[in-house]
Amino acid sequence: xxxxxxxxxxxxxxxxxxxxxxxxxxxxxxxxxxxxxxxxxxxxxxxxxxxxxxxxxxxxxxxxxxxxxxxxxxxxxxxxxxxxxxxxxxxxxxxxxxxxxxxxxxxxxxxxxxxxxxxxxxxxxxxxxxxxxxxxxxxxxxxxxxx
Numbered sequence: 001x002x003x004x005x006x007x008x009x010x011x012x013x014x015x016x017x018x019x020x021x022x023x024x025x026x027x028x029x030x031x032x033x034x035x036x037x038x039x040x041x042x043x044x045x046x047x048x049x050x051x052x053x054x055x056x057x058x059x060x061x062x063x064x065x066x067x068x069x070x071x072x073x074x075x076x077x078x079x080x081x082x083x084x085x086x087x088x089x090x091x092x093x094x095x096x097x098x099x100x101x102x103x104x105x106x107x108x109x110x111x112x113x114x115x116x117x118x119x120x121x122x123x124x125x126x127x128x129x130x131x132x133x134x135x136x137x138x139x140x141x142x143x144x145x146x147x
Contacts, residue, residue: 019147022143023143026143028133028138029088029137030130032092033133034049037049037126037129045126048126048130049129050130052128052130052132055127055130055131056135078141081138081140081141082141085137088132088133088136089138
């Protein structure tokens with residue numbers, strides 16, 4: 001059976017979408033960061049976090065397209081990245097707990113003054129957060145190894 005280019009193209013798009021979706025649906029620190037950051041800064045922090053995320057993913061994608069084997073590199077630093085990622089998760093959870101307690105104690109005046117959402121926050125931390133939480137995410141290496 002000969003498949004048409006349209007069927008082959010649609011199959012590749014579907015496979016690519018499902019593969020990307022499998023990585024996007026992994027709950028982890030980046031997801032929690034995007035939710036927390038968006039509540040603080042507004043909708044612009046989501047796309048900025050994507051810039052940081054892509055800055056980590058793009059070199060891996062380019063290396064895979066060029067046929068460079070990254071398996072040895074990942075295996076060499078796997079334990080270190082897992083430990084750093086685990087420590088980052090612990091610190092982030094402690095920070096979120098601290099922020100939740102602080103949010104409960106905010107006064108009504110501070111809530112009313114929140115009309116200028118994002119004015120007192122810096123958006124470049126969204127890009128850095130996306131970069132940092134992608135680079136040290138414990139599920140990053142196993143997901144790419146599976147792909």
